Amino acid sequence: MxxxxxxxxxxxxxxxxxxxxxxxxxxxxxxxxxxxxxxxxxxxxxxxxxxxxxxxxxxxxxxxxxxxxxxxxxxxxxxEDPEGLMAAMLETPGDQEPRVALADALRHLGATNPAYGEAAVLAGEGYSLEEIAHAQGVPTGTVKSRINRGRAYLAGMVA
Missing domain, CATH: 1.10.1740.10 (RNA polymerase sigma factor, region 2, helix turn helix motif)
Known part of the structure; x- marks a missing residue:
């Protein structure tokens, strides 16, 4: 209308x-x-x-x-904030760089030993040791070892 x-x-x-x-x-x-x-x-x-x-x-x-x-x-x-001081205090830094660094580290870890990378990623996503062991077809102790070695590798890359 x-x-x-x-x-x-x-x-x-x-x-x-x-x-x-x-x-x-x-x-x-x-x-x-x-x-x-x-x-x-x-x-x-x-x-x-x-x-x-x-x-x-x-x-x-x-x-x-x-x-x-x-x-x-x-x-x-x-x-009023003519110099932008208050606005600068409200800014939050981006979180993209740590995510990119983590993705790179996991990619390197997966290239070095895919089993370590898969176990570390699955553990990081919250899966239990038993679920990871079942997915990889290995005993739980092997999964613990792989996660530990993957973490050590990542810690070495960060340091």
Whole structure:
């Protein structure tokens, strides 16, 4: 369903009043113009929520006032940080490098002795010794030995 042209004309007819109201709310011409534009965009986007026969001006002024209060509450929670010190404290370092290093180490371990690599990876993923032994077709003691040798190999690579 398309927006009726008379709705658009009625919104345009109220622009002067909307600008005056926005200026009284914000006390800043630039912010007031932004508020008027945002109110008009919201009104044109949700025109189907307006009930014909009711007061369009009241609907627009209420929409503008609510948006102004919302923006004011949001601005009150903001902290000025011109040098970016607070933002720098919130940054978290990436965790990609350790994962890449671990993947490389496991690949080298698997190339050296695939049984060590498989046992170490499966143990690292949380499988029990019995499950690993069953998967590799070896006794549990052999799995313990392979995991120990794999860990020693990895520790040597890290050091």
């Amino acid at each position: 398309t927006r009726p042209a008379e709705f658009d004309r009625a919104v345009v007819a109220l622009l002067v009043n909307l600008r005056a109201f926005a200026l009284s709310l914000t006390r800043d011409r630039t912010k007031a113009e932004d508020l008027v534009q945002e109110t008009c965009m919201r009104a044109l986007g949700s025109w189907d929520h307006f009930e014909p026969g009711t007061n369009l001006g009241a609907w627009l002024f209420t929409m503008m006032r609510n948006r102004h209060y919302e923006l004011s509450r949001r601005a009150a929670r903001m902290v």
